[in-house]
Amino acid sequence: MSDNKQRVRRLQREPLTDAQMLMIISIGIFAAMYLAAMFTLKGGFLKPQMIFDLLNDNAALIIIACSLTVVMIGGGINISVGGVIGLTVMSCALFLNGTTIESSFTSIALTFLLALGIGLAFGLVEGFLVSYLEIQPFIVTLAGMFLARGLTTILSVNPVKVTHEAFLALVKTKLKISWLGYTAQNGNLIPAKIEIGAIIAVLVVILMALMLRYSKLGRHIYAVGGNQQSALMLGINVKSTIFWSYVISGLLAGLAGFVFLMHKPAGNASVAMRGEMDAIASSIIGGTLLTGGVGNVIGTFFGAMILATIQKIIALSPLNASWWQEMANGAMLGFFIILQSVVLSARSKGRIKLRNKQRKPAAEESPTQVK
Amino acid sequence: MQNDIVLTMRGICKYFPGVRALNNVDFTLRKGTIHALMGENGAGKSTLIKVLTGVYPMDEGEIRIDGVEGAISIRSPQEAQTYGISTVYQEITLCPNLTVAENMFIGRTAGKGVDWKAMEKKAGELLDNLGIPARPRQQLGSCSLAVQQMVAIARAVDTDCKVLILDEPTSSLDDKEVEMLFGLMRELKSRGVGIIFVTHFLEQVYAVSDQITVLRNGELVGQFDVKDLPQVKLVEKMIGKDLEDLSGIKNTARAVPDGEAFYAAEDLSSSESRPFDFHIARGEVNGFTGLLGSGRSESVRAIFGADPVTGGTVTVDGKHVKITKPLDAMKHGIGYLPEDRKRDGIIADLSVRENIILALQVIKGMNHPISRAKTEAFADEYIKALNIKTASPETPIKSLSGGNQQKVILARWLLTHPQYLILDEPTRGIDVGTKTEIQKLVLKLAEEGMSITFISSEIEEMLRTCSRLIVMRDRKIVGELTGEELTQEHVMKTIAGGEQ
């Protein structure tokens, strides 16, 4: 083949992959929904603060959604993340209230480590059971959820409010950006406020996106999710890859617990109840397939933002009722699930036709190449 | 040790509970040669390969490789790779959701990160170098099977590869693709790679190989130069008996039976096949032939209603009928043994017994279950009749060898007493002995009045059994051969058509 031809081949744009396609659809829907809200509901949706509020309120959801995306790409599932958040929030609240450490920095740092430690512990055990003992991930993480929820109530059945002053100060610390703010009715300039948790969440998304794209572990997770047997044959340590995907997932769940506490500084037996299902829904809406091997956290981020926007729209609309929220979530999820199925099957049909067409020229080309 | 020897295996033994899979086997591979490893199923080929690639530990023996002092021990496929032993398996063992470049480099680069640019550049060079028509950034799943296979080989040879094992690489490729693959193999051979080529296709062995090692029942029969071992001798060595068996089922050159067609279709088409006419008489054995992708399998699938039927009129036994789904066909006495045994044939986790009675049960209907005692009697009867080797009727079918699985599927259809049986590649991927048995059975059934359509990628087999051959090209019927026309040369010409 001539150099010229080669260059053409390299420069040729690749068609969109399934994952990219699904992600673009969800970004498009998020944009459309947000624009629609801007035009119909106006009010808060016209201010940049709305975006930050969505981030502030849903930082923990975004983080566990990333956590779910990582395990789902690897072909697994983790339904213990909500429980782990609940346990982390409760333990950290109790620790902060009970600590006698003078230095507020040390105590907050220790709380942070405690949160990560709880998540890590769950990730390690679940990862070991799923990868090395080959137990079905659904059952392992279901047991994890039971354990986390049970331990939470063992720690305290009653709600625990954080009274640690330094931590409460941290909760109130917000990044203020004045040029994105707006002028209130009384003429005061109210700057846009971003919570630390929201920043952490965005960082997590970026970090996970980089990890999945540019680290070996990330690519191995895709390979294992795509086809475990093949991954093994390609020299990938499948067990350790699955193990680490759960460790990352657990760690992120612990982090999400800490972020949750920074948003609402109180422990409670029902914290992040069903959080795992929202996280799974976010991943799916963002284009992750439960079958594994397809998906990315950028899509997941928009998936979570779609759920958050629905919530906000319903809260601001006259339909203010929790069950409308649930119905809308269900409808949105149903819409995306069917859309995915239709898009994927249509694309795979198109691809088969394409392949049949390609087959002949490729075969004709071959003798010249070989000889 | 001679200088050009790259791999020596001496006295390899491998035992499984109750079985001696390999007994004192020697194997030598020279640099820059293609070495065919032959044997029936169960001869020990795959066990030997698995010992060499570290999938199984060996119980006795030693392996030496060029460039390493002393005997080496290989404990995993990864370790085998570090010694320069790479394997490409029959099933594509790549990840379809990753790109071509990733599939070539994943799992074998140093460091913790992925350098996409460098990887894609290297991949592009390698693909160009070997003449593989794929783009580095293309999703692997969007390539044809042949290209995927070649990507797997590119991956294998990019490592410091001294020994390349190709395990049945051609079984899902058509002739042109096989030729492409052979080109690549010769290219690698000229670069000094030693290639171990495992295949069931005898012609292919003679097309590319330099040497042949034959195994039988876990023992070494011998190592030969290709020119010293004609095909007939090779088969003899493999099955260990004279070829009377095979010659016994010589083409009897029977005329196409007269009389009314049992099955006839006009303008039959399905979602996968173009309209075609077809008919078969009672007691006739005919066949569809053509390259892979020529539409031969799609046509028989249309007859059986396996793909959604889109048009045409069908007559069975003189009556107009509608066959739109498999159950319709089954109710009209048609049986279909699918091309891909693993994917479409066996129900892996079900027992041999359940696999045998499945079709009959479905014809009877869900509300008329066959009693347990009856199913056991049926299973026993057919296990005996077809000589199926299984520990018990309750053994899951997946633990049987390929040939025996195929016999179970055959038993499944024979149990329904079909009047017309479609056999799509019944002899693919099974040992020579079973192949012979199946061909004999086909002729016997036809004599008893059954109509049979027989498809095989080995034209000899079809010439031996069929009295009429329907030749397809580009999803169209391009010829019908009978009587004197049924010669290998003639068939080949018709398949190739005007391109000659």
Add this chain to the structure above:
Amino acid sequence: MNKKKKTGAGLGQLVIPLVALAILIVFNLFRDLGFFAITMRVNNSGNIVLTGNLISIIDSASELAIIAMGMTLVTAACGGQDISVGAVGAISGAVFVKVLQGMGSITVGSVILGLLLCCLATILFKLFNGTLVAVFRIQPMIATLILYSCGRSIAYWINGDATPQLNSPIISSIGMTIPGIPVPTPIFAVLLVGLLLFLVFKFTSLSLYTQSVGINAGAARLNGINPTLIKLLSFVLLGVCVSVASVIGVCRLGQLNHKTLLVDIEMDAILAVAIGGNNLGGGRFKLSGSILGAYIIQMLTTTLYAMNVAPVNVKAYKAIVIIIIVVAGSPVVKSKLTELWNRFRSSRHTRELSNRGVS
């Protein structure tokens, strides 16, 4: 010899749940013999009933056992689980109550009508799930996530936010005991559903069809089976199970609470299927295993209650026991254990041989 082997192979999958059950029983024997006491007592409505932990275990596991049976079928046919059974159960309960309220009076006839209508409603919802799974080929867990997240809202919408009360001897006969029969009625419901499924399997070859579809839907289709139909059928049967369970749940309390009716039962039902040794990936299944699994879960819960563990904390202990059971049943651990056992046997065998040689 051959026969023996067969039963042994059939039992294989049940070994671990049976051992788990045995351990629970032995543990309770040592802990407190009184745990197993069964006495006759006169209950609030003046009926003589059997009471005791065993009765209470078998009674309260009823809904779980019934749903676990349906879940087994869906798991086997579709290779995935339905996580919306609790939420759809709430809808079913809501329909049941709505019908009874609409009829004005609670009579045997209206209860039967209510049961039929809520059965119909549940089947419709399950057909929605089933269509997503069988026609659109969506993973069951994802397909049922939709109703999982909004099913209880639909139940709310059907019946308003109220928790309607149902006061009638008929209702308590269904939920508790029928006067004159000392055994709780839900137990009969389990037997009835179990018997029904047993007869279905006995007089049809649904079991063979379901397993074939679950193992290899493509091959099943080429053998004349309609996989879509079989998958839908499994969801329909699950729907029947769910509606029966929901009616028991409503009648047990004599009221409908759309938030708590059959709450979290999907998790327990999936657990029961897994503990029963069934492959969650579909294919081969044993209903008896799942039923056994349901009773193990309930026995565990009741044992923990008897040990004065607070109800909210039970989950934590349950989790630990579940992990032990699934670890024992894990393929890796199993093969290791088999290997050890074989080595033990072969060493004993050689010892015997050498002993014989000496004598």
